[in-house]
Amino acid sequence: MANNSQIIVALDFADQHDALSLVDKIKPEQCRLKVGKEMFTYFGPQFVGKLVDKGFDVFLDLKFHDIPATTAKACVAAANLGVWMVNVHTSGGEVMMSTAQEALQGLSGRKPLLIGVTVLTSMDQSDLNGLGIQKTPQEQVLSLATLAAKSGLDGVVCSAQEAIMLKQALGQDFKLVTPGIRPAGSDKGDQKRIMTPEQAVKDGADYLVIGRPITQAQDPYAVLEQINLSLKG
């Protein structure tokens, strides 16, 4: 069934049963799901397979970053799990990104979207300076996203704060996947470049990655529904 929800719920749980009890109360039409490093390391491909079998679009957020051949083979392995989206770090460079995309394009069957991580939403100017990077986060995101587009990727992970700039520079079809989404009044946690769901969509974000504001809420389903409704209006 077609899924039009722009929300990707980040399942960051140490207990598989906690994650599945949340998932079992959600329908695939209400959101997509993200499996990241924590749950993949604990529960592996089997857990991903359970979500795919339930009919969810799954974003496997493992942020591959390695030599081109290894990265490409990891992306193919992800595709073989039936995931909808997979990602690499743009800082792996043009050859790494284009090799991964070519490997996915060579597969038969549905190809997952390949997305490049730019500057983590938990980082600000001082974090970049600590890496010896003097550019602003916006400049660094633009430069890495431009490289991702040149390498043939389908889009990037960035903050919604960079959405207007990236849509102008790289076009409407280049997908923007934005973590660091915080409904008004919710806790920032370790996120630094944040935006509300409504503003993110207004600015051009295609997909909103939302973890703790939903998963740690007293009533996660109510929060998910409320955000879905706010995006429709």
Ligand SMILES: O=c1ccn([C@@H]2O[C@H](COP(=O)(O)O)[C@@H](O)[C@H]2O)c(=O)[nH]1
């Ligand atoms: O730049 C990035 C890339 C990935 N993430 C991931 O998104 C979720 C965000 O969760 P919240 O609880 O809503 O903060 C999390 O799984 C991160 O690993 C990101 O935050 N920023």
